[in-house]
Amino acid sequence: xxxxxxxxxxxxxxxxxxxxxxxxxxxxxxxxxxxxxxxxxxxxxxxxxxxxxxxxxxxxxxxxxxxxxxxxxxxxxxxxxxxxxxxxxxxxxxxxxxxxxxxxxxxxxxxxxxxxxxxxxxxxxxxxxxxxxxxxxxxxxxxxxxxxxxxxxxxxxxxxxxxxxxxxxxxxxxxxxxxxxxxxxxxxxxxxxxxxxxxxxxxxxxxxxxxxxxxxxxxxxxxxxxxxxxxxxxxxxxxxxxxxxxxxxxxxxxxxxxxxxxxxxxxxxxxxxxxxxxxxxxxxxxxxxxxxxxxxxxxxxxxxxxxxxxxxxxxxxxxxxxxxxxxxxxxxxxxxxxxxxxxxxxxxxxxxxxxxxxxxxxxxxxxxxxxxxxxxxxxxxxxxxxxxxxxxxxxxxxxxxxxxxxxxxxxxxxxxxxxxxxxxxxxxxxxxxxxxxxxxxxxxxxxxxx
Numbered sequence: 151x152x153x154x155x156x157x158x159x160x161x162x163x164x165x166x167x168x169x170x171x172x173x174x175x176x177x178x179x180x181x182x183x184x185x186x187x188x189x190x191x192x193x194x195x196x197x198x199x200x201x202x203x204x205x206x207x208x209x210x211x212x213x214x215x216x217x218x219x220x221x222x223x224x225x226x227x228x229x230x231x232x233x234x235x236x237x238x239x240x241x242x243x244x245x246x247x248x249x250x251x252x253x254x255x256x257x258x259x260x261x262x263x264x265x266x267x268x269x270x271x272x273x274x275x276x277x278x279x280x281x282x283x284x285x286x287x288x289x290x291x292x293x294x295x296x297x298x299x300x301x302x303x304x305x306x307x308x309x310x311x312x313x314x315x316x317x318x319x320x321x322x323x324x325x326x327x328x329x330x331x332x333x334x335x336x337x338x339x340x341x342x343x344x345x346x347x348x349x350x351x352x353x354x355x356x357x358x359x360x361x362x363x364x365x366x367x368x369x370x371x372x373x374x375x376x377x378x379x380x381x382x383x384x385x386x387x388x389x390x391x392x393x394x395x396x397x398x399x400x401x402x403x404x405x406x407x408x409x410x411x412x413x414x415x416x417x418x419x420x421x422x423x424x425x426x427x428x429x430x431x432x433x434x435x436x437x438x439x440x441x442x443x444x445x446x447x448x449x450x451x452x453x454x455x456x457x458x459x460x461x462x463x464x465x466x467x468x469x470x471x472x473x474x475x476x477x478x479x480x481x482x483x484x485x486x487x488x489x490x491x492x493x494x495x496x497x498x499x500x501x502x503x504x505x506x507x508x509x510x511x512x513x514x515x516x517x518x519x520x521x522x523x524x525x526x527x528x529x530x531x532x533x534x535x536x537x538x539x540x541x542x543x544x545x546x547x548x549x550x551x552x553x554x555x556x557x558x559x560x561x562x563x564x565x566x567x568x569x570x571x572x573x574x575x576x577x578x579x580x581x582x583x584x585x586x587x588x589x590x591x592x593x594x595x596x597x598x599x600x
Contacts, residue, residue, distance in 0.1 A: 181334030183311020188327030204534030221275030240272030246332020252325030302442030309435030316428015381513025407533030408549035437488020462557030
């Protein structure tokens with residue numbers, strides 16, 4: 151009776167594949183929480199240099215400049231859960247090996263950079279596959295509920311991982327946190343392999359090519375470049391999409407340098423070290439959890455306006471550190487920002503899926519992630535030397551100003567200020583998936599995650 155009542159309240163939980171996905175999205179983010187704390191303090195212990203931390207974190211982001219696009223094409227060609235398996239294996243190898251080196255001595259800078267490059271490659275191919283997977287597992291009318299619950303579970307995992315990692319790093323060292331990250335990533339693989347889902351609609355299988363005689367019903371293989379061009383054409387046809395991606399490219403560049411690179415430096419020098427940084431990260435994740443709960447019911451009338459304004463609010467993050475507020479105040483700021491960021495991400499997820507054809511969603515998402523993170527390595531590389539030259543607080547104030555200006559410019563297009571979900575036409579369903587959808591309505595692809 152409880153089972154029926156609970157599934158009646160949240161019917162998406164009755165879908166087996168979605169429950170398997172939730173298990174993965176609990177374990178993997180918890181493992182990533184260990185990485186968030188472990189990497190920064192492993193580098194600072196080995197080199198005592200914020201500039202070296204800049205190089206290592208830049209190496210983690212740089213692979214997205216190449217492999218996000220590869221991951222987008224792969225997730226449109228193959229079952230996305232298999233692509234995520236590869237991504238998680240790469241992250242397990244990168245962080246697990248880094249942890250073993252940290253436990254056995256001081257790893258050299260080149261090794262830390264190379265291993266974070268492997269981890270970053272996994273992160274890069276994960277994102278577009280993750281975006282493409284959820285709409286293949288749940289019906290269109292349950293996608294906002296599924297996205298909110300999925301992200302809620304992810305944030306619970308990250309909060310728990312970051313909180314435990316902060317204590318573990320303070321007590322036993324960063325190496326153990328990184329080894330546990332690798333083990334956790336390996337533990338997700340059986341769950342992902344058990345997901346059945348729907349078969350992807352690819353250029354090779356979905357459409358007969360012009361000029362074929364149709365005798366065997368097969369189209370000739372299409373090149374990756376052709377598929378990337380299709381994705382780019384769809385991406386640039388939506389002004390709201392590329393403007394907001396450009397905004398977040400600048401916002402995340404400034405935030406990453408000021409928060410992820412210089413934040414651990416502030417924590418070590420003024421707030422109490424890794425335990426304090428774990429508390430700040432956990433507070434952010436706890437805010438994401440609260441935002442996920444709110445997102446189950448909250449729908450802004452103008453979702454794109456909400457996305458842009460939330461992007462501007464990210465300036466709170468470096469500001470709270472620049473002012474060296476007391477730790478509880480910084481945690482409170484991180485919590486509040488997390489609430490709004492999570493609600494924003496759910497709205498972005500729904501807007502993308504309602505506006506982008508399902509057979510192009512992974513490729514368009516790869517351009518989304520590429521544009522959003524392409525300047526983050528520059529932010530990481532600039533932050534350490536800039537903080538040394540003008541002071542950590544001054545660098546963080548400058549980053550906050552950049553975030554506010556970029557977000558104000560993104561409000562210029564009228565479409566962003568006036569767009570409503572009902573204005574978005576339903577993306578066309580490819581003809582050759584019609585039989586599959588008729589046979590199993592659960593596989594209808596609807597609004598998808600960012």
